[in-house]
Every structure is written in C-alpha cells, then in structure tokens.
Amino acid sequence: MPPKPKYTPKPNPMLGYWYKQYFAENRHELSIEPAIASLGLPYRYQHLDLSLKIIMDFAMPTIKLDIEIDGDSHRRVDQIRDDINRAEQLKKKGWTVYRIQNEDASADPFGCIDRMVLELGLEVKRIK
Secondary structure, three states: OOOOOOOOOOOOHHHHHHHHHHHOOOHHHHHHHHHHHOOOOOOEEEEEEOOOOEEEEEEEOOOOEEEEEEOHHHHOHHHHHHHHHHHHHHHHOOOEEEEEEHHHHHHOHHHHHHHHHHHHOOOOOOOO
16 A cells, blocks of 8 residues: 655745734734723634635624724725725634724724724623
C-alpha cells in the first residue's frame, strides 16, 4: 500500500493581511474598545471571516454585529461601493454592520456606543 501523501495547506493571502491589520495599532479603534467592552458581550477585534474574505473591526458574534471604525478612505466612491457590497454580504449571513467615524470614536467613544445601542434597539446593560 503506498504511503498517504502529506497534506500541505495552501497559504491564504487573507491571513497575512489579517496579521498586518491585527497588529497595526489604530488609535481610533483603541479608544473605542473600552466602550465596546463595557457592553459585557463577547467581541473579537479584527475578526477574520474567511468565508467572505473580510476583516471586521469589532465583531460581536453572539448578536451578529460588526462595528466598523471608518477613516477618510471610507469617503471615497470606490470604498463606499466596497463597504455597501460587504455590508450586503454580511446581511445575507444575518449580520448587522454599524459604522462609526474615526473622529467620533476618539472624541466620544462611550457616546458613540450609547447611540449605537439606541439606534439598533439592543438590550444590553453597560458594565461599570
């Protein structure tokens, strides 16, 4: 009987991109993270979804919420189109995408999350 061939996984280019994103410190994302954590729900920072080939800034899998912190690049027409397409892909999988501008995330992180909770009708109690 011939030996079984060794399985060698093909490298996924998304993993390299995710690695760069995960370890690149974005001050706006870092400033809003305590406000997201205060909701008391499990979340993942820079969550990679290989099935869709996307990275979510803050994924809250238990309520299927993707919180995106957007900078100036998200105001470009091509990026707006990509963001809409991505949100539609996530919606098909039952996710909601909520976008917060960089400036707002840094200036009033807890206020941004309070507005999100109200706008989305989430039933959560903040951990103090």
